[in-house]
Amino acid sequence: MTEFRAVPESSPLPSIPDDLTIPQFFLDYKHPSQPVRPPSVPWFIEDHTARPVTFDEIRQRTSGLANALSLKWNIVENDVVCVFSPNHVDYPLSIWAIHRLGAIVTPANPGYTADELFYQLQSTQASLLLVYADFLPTALVAAKLAGLSEDRIVVIEASAASPFNGKQETVSKLIAYGSGKAQNFVERKLRKGEAKTKVAFYSFSSGTTGACRRSPGAAVVIPHYSVIANVLQKAAHYGISDPSLKKKHMNPGEVAVADIYGLVVVLHYMLFAGLSLVVVPKFDFTKFLQSIVRHNITHLLLVPPQIVLLCKHPAAKNYDLGHVKFCISGAAPLSGELMSSVRKVMPNAVIGQGYGMTETCTTVAILGGRQDMGTVGSAGQILPGIVARVVRPDGSLCKEGEQGELVVTGPAMALGYLNNEAATKESFIDGWVRTGDEVIVRNSEIFVVDRLKVKGFQVAPAELEGHLLVHKAVADACVVGIPDEYSGEVPLAFVVLHEDSQKRVAKDPKEGEQLKAELQKHVADAKIAYKRLAGGVVFIDAIPKNPSGKILRRVLRDQARQAQSGKQRAKL
Known part of the structure; x- marks a missing residue:
């Protein structure tokens, strides 16, 4: 049986504790393989203020928030809490506070529309929503659709410019409240092996791989x-x-x-x-x-x-x-x-x-x-x-x-x-x-290997995309294969132009045709014959990608093949 593993010179995999939750592992436990962090080295640094956030502050704020969530909403084992926020210093401690209570976190993409957020709230049966203040309007619509009352929305940050009406609790206020009260929950110690089945996250996949x-x-x-x-x-x-x-x-x-x-x-x-x-x-x-x-x-x-x-x-x-x-x-x-x-x-x-x-x-x-x-x-x-x-x-x-x-x-x-x-x-x-x-x-x-086959030869789209991106006019690119009667498949390039090139093409269509020919020559001059852009070049406004930046190649491949089929039908 052919199986592949790490290179022999890798360090051996250390023991993995199977009776700890994530915050217990990071905040309460010192693994033997963990290097020592000097006391002067903060865990987080706030970008715009350069404010350092220390381990002691994180641990205290996590405990305070966990206590407040227990006191205010009785968040308990296996409840689901949705966190709808971009990166923020209170994001990780919000996750760890929820986990302290034995509850499950479902992180929502900050780019979601109200309908997308509603789907996540509904499918995970979330009972509480933590939201960055700037996204509160979207959260309010989604929560209403999901039957989640406004008093079950917590605002992670409330700046003067944020659309915050003051009705919701804020994370900072909750931390202060929880820190001033006797602990209302007992953090459970997992049984041996239980961490392998104890759910931490309901994470929505990107929908693009595997x-x-x-x-x-x-x-x-x-x-x-x-x-x-x-x-x-x-x-x-x-x-x-x-x-x-x-x-x-x-x-x-x-x-x-x-x-x-x-x-x-x-x-x-x-x-x-x-x-x-x-x-x-x-x-x-x-x-x-x-x-x-x-x-x-x-x-x-x-x-x-x-x-x-x-x-x-x-x-x-x-x-x-x-x-x-x-x-x-x-x-x-x-x-x-x-x-x-x-x-x-x-x-x-x-x-x-x-x-x-x-x-x-x-x-x-x-x-x-x-x-x-x-x-x-x-x-x-x-x-x-x-x-x-x-x-x-x-x-x-x-x-x-x-x-x-x-x-x-x-x-x-x-x-x-x-x-x-x-x-x-x-x-x-x-x-x-x-x-x-x-x-x-x-x-x-x-x-x-995301390859197309031209005359029996394998062609990697990433290779051609990388070469196109070197051209001064190209801001982004995606290469797909389209069927060809003679070659099997041929490469077609979807190209996003830099703003100045876009303006020139918009002003003069001939400029666009010349630039397409120039890009085809740019590839032909550097690559073997079967790697040339025989399928042509198409200018588009943006390459479709998932939230993590991965090209949705199949979207453009389907679009190209539908256009090709339409042209063939028109000839008949």
Whole structure:
């Protein structure tokens, strides 16, 4: 049986406690593999004020909020609380306060409409809603649709400019209230092994990879053990407590940015590793650059569109990012050309990629702890504790270097989908998760293969997209394959132009045709014949992406093929 595991030189996976909740693990317990955080190193740094938030403050505020939620709304074991907010210093302590009570958190995407938030509230049967003040109007509409009364909405922050009417409780007031009262709850100690089934999150998957395609809008059920396990897997992968590893990718006292990634990769793992997190509520590129320099941020976890901005936005030239030592890209493949370009912007950074999904409680593979630079095209090295198989359509297993669907298991796998037995049975099989992603595994590294086949040759869209993004007129790009009678498939490029190029094309359609021809030549001059954009170039306003930045390639592929079918029918 062909199975793939972590590289032999990885540190061994440490013991994973199975009787602790997430806040007990982080706030009450010291794991042997956890490095020592100096007392002077804060857990969080508020971006706009530079205010440090210490461990003692977090622990006190978490306890106060948990007590208030118990006193005011009698939140108890297995109740569900929805948190609808961007990054905020009170976001993590809100999660941990809910978990202190044995309740379940369902995090809502801050970009949701009222209808989308209503769906989440209804499907999870949430009994309380914590919302960032700026999103209160959306929350009020969604709560009314879900039958949740206004007195069950708590405002995370209330600034003078926020649409806050004063009717709702605020997190700050609740913390003060709960801190001044005798504790109203008894935090339960889990039985041995119970953390593996004790639910921490109902996390809605992005709907773009693997099982998500088969079950759109499903809530993934994640136990406390999965989050703790994935943190310890990454700790072993990076050897953060390995004395034999002299040069570590992360050390206590360094600074990461909490801007784009999820609950596990940044919030929990980086805190475990001893880093401070600069909390950036909303992404604005120029302000983001200022924050990197102002806070001396050493660790960036980004998505390819942000990498493109770093390489091409004129503002990037005004900032010295030589202090950045670590940069990971996720959510979509990063081409070799973009890796090379961003290295020029951050000349001292180790640059690589990561791969994971909600169903695997995040990371399956990531840039190796002993790598100075990620392998071009690789989504990263397999983490300790992960076992991977590559499966052919007929169910047989691929050997190293052969292409098939990635199926994985490990200590951090989710439990399944909430109230969706059919999807759970299809995607979660005897502890294994079907990812739905076509991959090749080589030297314990995963290479995600989203390819089209031209005259029998494999063409990676990410390679062509990376080359298009180097062109001065291109702001974003997506390449898909369209059927061709002679070649089987040919590449078609959807391109978003920079604003100045958009204006020129809008003013003169001939300019647009010339630019399309120029882009086709740009690719043809650099690539072998079968990689040329024989399907043409289409200008669009935006590349469709999910909230985490992953290209919704299938949307454009379907759009292209429908347009092609329409043209063929018109000829008949």
